[in-house]
Amino acid sequence: MKTIRLRFTGTACAACCAKIEDEIRKLNGVGDVSISVMTGLVKIKLDSEKKESILKESKAIFDRIEPSAQFQI
Amino acid sequence: MEKIKRLIQDDKQKIKVALTLFLFGLVILLITNIRGIEWHIPLELLTKSTFLIAYGIAGFSVLRTAWNKLTQKDWMNEFFLMSLASLGALAIGEWPEAAAIMIFYEIGEYAQSIAIFRSRKSISDLLDLSVDICVVERNGEHVEVDPSEVEIGEIILIPAGSRIPLDAEIIEGRGEIDTSALTGESLPVAVDVGDKIMSGSLNLNTVLRAKVDATVDDSTLYRIIELSDEASLRKGKTERLISRFARYYTPIVIVLAFLFAVLPPLITGDPFSMWFERTLNLLVISCPCALVLSVPLSYFSGLGLASTRGIVIKGGDVIERFAQVETIVFDKTGTLTTGKLELSRIESYTDHFSEDELFALALALERGSTHLVADSLRRFAEQLEARGETVATVEVQDLEELPGRGVRGRRDDIVFYIGNTRLMSDIGLVVPETDESLSVVFFAMCSGVEEKRDSERTEEGVLGYLTDVDLLASFLFEDEVREEIPAILRKLKKLGVKKLAMYSGDRKSVVKRQAQVLGIDRYEGELLPQCKLQRLEDDIAEKRHNMNVAFVGDGINDAPALSIADVGIAMGAIGSDAAVEAADIVLTRDELSAIPEALQISRKTKRIAVENIILALGLKVAVVVLSFFGIGGMWAAIFADVGVTLICIANSFRITRGSKLDWRHAGA
Known part of the structure; x- marks a missing residue:
């Protein structure tokens, strides 16, 4: 497990952030995730072997739930 | 076409245009109503199309998002519900309401994004303090480089x-x-x-x-920025609770709306159209965003305010815990005392010299020393002179510092010694018992024998065999309590901190006296580090439910205590990795007054977060209840919804307007 920090730009609605957190947390290989609606910081604790796929799926979750926030991998 | 597309994507422009059209439509409606002008087809078309265009401009992106989500079989979201509410309003011919729903929804969303950007300013302000170019001396030349290369x-x-x-x-x-x-x-x-x-x-x-x-990455500024950034990720209980609640909020509103639409007409036989409108009211308040945002917004404002006051709080959870602090434990070293000694009194054992003469001699002997004792004597002399008393100047020769022991000097044929018990036993003196609560140095002279210096001194510092050695006096010193501390501690008590404790490695009697001066309830001295930790654990075990214990240390060797306390506070320790890692609050200014300030900020932040929740939930519940009885109608729902958002945001910003807090420790 390792922790990585990423960011999204633009604004997201607070309820959406909570939803996105929930969905990313359910992904296979994710230990924990925390998203700050205030700073746009996204911290994911993940299985380093699955990093690529987790990030791709996370981006898809962002795009689906909150299209106005750009999650940068 | 291109122009319209750009308009719809620009939130501010979109709101402006839609709102203008909306108001224009309202004015026409109003005039026709007042003047009693016949409602004829062209006028009706004009107003309706005005509202419709306003609706389209404001609502396009919501409608589109709702549709996109619907194609992905996701309809439990506020986009869909807002679309449903506004389309419903159009369906029953309430054109102004439909436009208003979308316009005020967008205003609310816009206000939220402004609020977020404004709060982010506290961090971007810090970033502005960083420098791009710095002048460094290399090979005798001044070169301009990026600070990261230094x-x-x-x-x-x-x-x-x-x-x-x-x-x-x-x-x-x-x-x-x-x-x-x-x-x-x-x-x-x-x-x-x-x-x-x-x-x-x-x-x-x-x-x-x-x-x-x-280096840049380890510098104070970057540490503060990094900590503030990271702090936004640590969520308090309230924030978690509200996020969880938000998950159920939308489904609950949908179920309620459905029941509103179906049940009452079936039971009472009211027309469906009457309850259809009330149902729409519920859909209008279906977006939980303002409620969910209000908590992190409040906390983030609190964190931002604290960081501008030299208080780096590591997260919303810390704010919550510190707001409920019941016991504060101090690690004495350096946090409560100045580290300076204050001359308390001189105990004389001789008739040859008066007390004034002893002091003048001691002052002369300590002239070259940088030791705490020397500092203290000099300060005392300054105080005397300030009061108009004269301090005699005495000539002494052969001054010598004896490391770990004291000083030595000669006046005529007499050699004088000032130092600790160790020095006294070196010169063959047994010292009397003195007041245990004070630090003490002894003053002795040796007059009988011309001391044979280097030849008789060994490397261990034994000074030779002396005869006619007399103890002249002892100088007693108090460890000076920082002047402002008693007032700060009183202030903490006033803020409701029940218990103040001090666990120290210093002598019991010293700790006792200081605790009494400071008004500290529980104290213990001569404690080994592991025992200090044990006492802290005892305090944690004793605390009441929901209350917390804070530990204040200077960040040196107290990382374990900082981490086991509910709230670990490291003073002036931003440079120490271990302290920053272990602590929950790091003070960049080395002043105890930051602690009551941090407490006030935490309390205020928490209070405002709770106020926001109550306000937002209360208004939403009120809309549900009023709608049920058919009072208020759609306008009330629309304004309640956007109103909640605006009030919560304004309330959160109240945190950063710290005028109501008195920052100085004047309150005591």
């Missing part, structure tokens, strides 16, 4: 009027720096050779030459 130990030049690029120690120059952006200290701080200066401070009036202490 290594520890290099010498930098800081021109007057510029920000300090890296943490450093002054080696040349004396001036003033403005640390207000990092510590909240509004007065300039005087700095001199040997002083440490923090990156991000402003060098005010002279060029400073300084030796770099830390």
